[in-house]
Amino acid sequence: xxxxxxxxxxxxxxxxxxxxxxxxxxxxxxxxxxxxxxxxxxxxxxxxxxxxxxxxxxxxxxxxxxxxxxxxxxxxxxxxxxxxxxxxxxxxxxxxxxxxxxxxxxxxxxxxxxxxxxxxxxxxxxxxxxxxxxxxxxxxxxxxxxxxxxxxxxxxxxxxxxxxxxxxxxxxxxxxxxxxxxxxxxxxxxxxxxxxxxx
Amino acid sequence: xxxxxxxxxxxxxxxxxxxxxxxxxxxxxxxxxxxxxxxxxxxxxxxxxxxxxxxxxxxxxxxxxxxxxxxxxxxxxxxxxxxxxxxxxxxxxxxxxxxxxxxxxxxxxxxxxxxxxxxxxxxxxxxxxxxxxxxxxxxxxxxxxxxxxxxxxxxxxxxxxxxxxxxxxxxxxxxxxxxxxxxxxxxxxxxxxxxxxxx
Numbered sequence: 001x002x003x004x005x006x007x008x009x010x011x012x013x014x015x016x017x018x019x020x021x022x023x024x025x026x027x028x029x030x031x032x033x034x035x036x037x038x039x040x041x042x043x044x045x046x047x048x049x050x051x052x053x054x055x056x057x058x059x060x061x062x063x064x065x066x067x068x069x070x071x072x073x074x075x076x077x078x079x080x081x082x083x084x085x086x087x088x089x090x091x092x093x094x095x096x097x098x099x100x101x102x103x104x105x106x107x108x109x110x111x112x113x114x115x116x117x118x119x120x121x122x123x124x125x126x127x128x129x130x131x132x133x134x135x136x137x138x139x140x141x142x143x144x145x146x147x148x149x150x151x152x153x154x155x156x157x158x159x160x161x162x163x164x165x166x167x168x169x170x171x172x173x174x175x176x177x178x179x180x181x182x183x184x185x186x187x188x189x190x191x192x193x194x195x196x197x198x199x
Numbered sequence: 200x201x202x203x204x205x206x207x208x209x210x211x212x213x214x215x216x217x218x219x220x221x222x223x224x225x226x227x228x229x230x231x232x233x234x235x236x237x238x239x240x241x242x243x244x245x246x247x248x249x250x251x252x253x254x255x256x257x258x259x260x261x262x263x264x265x266x267x268x269x270x271x272x273x274x275x276x277x278x279x280x281x282x283x284x285x286x287x288x289x290x291x292x293x294x295x296x297x298x299x300x301x302x303x304x305x306x307x308x309x310x311x312x313x314x315x316x317x318x319x320x321x322x323x324x325x326x327x328x329x330x331x332x333x334x335x336x337x338x339x340x341x342x343x344x345x346x347x348x349x350x351x352x353x354x355x356x357x358x359x360x361x362x363x364x365x366x367x368x369x370x371x372x373x374x375x376x377x378x379x380x381x382x383x384x385x386x387x388x389x390x391x392x393x394x395x396x397x398x
Contacts, residue, residue, distance in 0.1 A: 049337045050296060064288055066295040073288035089263055089272035096265040097249060099299050124323070138248045 002027045003057035005047060007034045009115055011107055011163035012067035013054040014197045018159055019074050022193045035115070067163075068095040071156040080156050091150030091157035097138075098160045105132035107164045110171030120172055132168070136178055139165070143180035147187065154191050162188045167197060201226045202256035204246060206233045208314055210306055210362035211266035212253040213396045217358055218273050221392045234314070266362075267294040270355040279355045290349030290356035296337075297359045304331035306363040309370030319371055331367070335377055338364070342379035346386065353390050361387045366396060 002020065006013045006029045020027045032039055032053050040051045048055045048065035056064045056073075064070050072092075075081035082088045105128045112118040112125060120129060139161065142149065149157040166185050168175060175182055188194070201219065205212045205228045219226045231238055231252050239250045247254045247264035255263045255272075263269050271291075274280035281287045304327045311317040311324060319328060338360065341348065348356040365384050367374060374381055387393070 049340060050300060058285070062285070064285070064292060066292040066299075068295055069288050069291035072291055073284065076284055076287075085272065085275055086257070086261070086263070088275075089268050092268035092271055093263060093265040096267055096295070096298055099295055100265075100303070101249060104299070104303070141248060 001059060003030060004028070005030050005032055005044070005053050005055040005057070007032050007053045008198070009111075010034060010053055011110075011167065011197065012052070012103070015067045015156075015159050015163045016054045016056060016070050016074075017199070018163075018195055019071055019080065019156065021195050021199075022080070022191075023074060023078060024193075025074070068099060068156075068160050071095075071159060075156045079153065080159070082151050082153070082155055084151065087151040091155050094149040094157040095160045097135075098157075101131065101138075102135040102161065103164060104128070105135060106168050106171060106173065109173070110164065110167060113172055114170040129172070132171070132173055136165070136168070136173065136175070136181060139184075140178035140181040143184045147184070154188070158184075158188050163197075200258060202229060203227070204229050204231055204243070204252050204254040204256070206231050206252045207397070208310075209233060209252055210309075210366065210396065211251070211302070214266045214355075214358050214362045215253045215255060215269050215273075216398070217362075217394055218270055218279065218355065220394045220398075221279070221390075222273060222277060223392075224273070267298060267355075267359050270294075270358060274355045278352065279358070281350050281352070281354055283350065286350040290354050293348040293356040294359045296334075297356075300330065300337075301334040301360065302363060303327070304334060305367050305370060305372065308372070309363065309366060312371055313369040328371070331370070331372055335364070335367070335372065335374070335380060338383075339377040339380040342383045346383070353387070357383075357387050362396070 002025060004016060004027050008031065034053060039053060045051055047063040050065060054067055054070065056070045058064065064073060072081065082091060109125055109128050109132055113120060148154055149161060201224060203215060203226050207230065233252060238252060244250055246262040249264060253266055253269060255269045257263065263272060271280065281290060308324055308327050308331055312319060347353055348360060
């Protein structure tokens with residue numbers, strides 16, 4: 001039995017919920033408030049020194065943090081993690097892109113606008129909005145000639161990138177110019193045992 | 200034979216050079232200028248749409264980007280990648296930490312101060328310096344009770360975190376308050392077949 005330190009508004013936490021559901025793995029969810037500083041208290045820092053959700057507590061009482069590391073941990077040996085070495089590395093390439101180029105722009109803009117009520121012209125949002133559109137363009141270019149991000153099948157790389165892309169509109173991002181990306185969002189949502197971020 | 204699109208001043212590129220050397224894998228190095236926009240030209244973007252070094256060209260002509268994804272690709276099946284599933288995930292946890300919390304602070308501060316000649320009070324450096332010290336503190340806390348980052352042995356997680364930590368002083372970071380971290384830097388530099396970032 002897994003325990004997930006979770007947040008309903010976190011796309012990073014949603015990645016883990018989505019994969020646990022696809023794998024039919026039961027989980028106890030502990031909802032954390034990511035805005036009131038409670039993930040920076042000593043009790044939570046003992047689970048993840050970085051002070052972020054999600055954190056997955058394993059059956060032996062150990063804790064695993066970083067959404068994309070949790071995804072790989074859960075996916076190993078399943079259809080969600082490629083069997084080919086280069087395809088696995090390609091999945092990691094996109095998952096590091098997600099954490100370096102995509103999450104710090106698209107997720108931060110969404111959080112500030114949709115949850116904190118900021119306007120889009122407040123610093124540092126203008127630069128992050130531009131960076132977010134650059135990330136969306138890179139994804140769309142890839143998807144013009146590929147159905148998924150790592151090889152020919154749905155994998156955790158798709159889950160990692162779907163989480164904040166499919167709610168990018170909540171941060172004001174317009175996905176109209178990216179038809180290949182929009183077709184991929186639909187493909188991901190049609191994979192078996194999909195659940196919504198609000199589930 | 201590998202070909203590495205490289206930069207002598209990039210810690211991310213050094214990670215790959217260091218592991219290739221440890222694995223006794225020959226490589227042809229193509230030095231890129233990371234400041235004049237040449238990695239944002241169409242020719243290079245065809246190798247890595249994000250426009251960053253390092254990029255590893257494989258024997259079959261395909262390209263792999265994202266330093267930490269390259270590390271895992273090269274390390275699989277060697278002593279540098281843990282054989283245990285949870286220990287591998289722990290390594291990925293620290294490698295995602297490196298790209299989310301450590302590189303965007305410590306590496307960016309070093310680049311702006313040591314290579315672009317900025318002063319430490321120029322925006323956005325003050326916030327990045329604070330974030331860098333927070334990352335160093337998290338590493339030091341871990342190293343008070345662990346010799347390495349993933350399990351009990353040296354792995355690519357150590358290479359990933361070593362790359363910019365050992366040159367953090369070039370960005371003005373003072374490592375004196377972190378004795379466990381300094382002892383780990385020495386352990387990493389004493390692992391077999393170590394080479395300097397300037398090699």
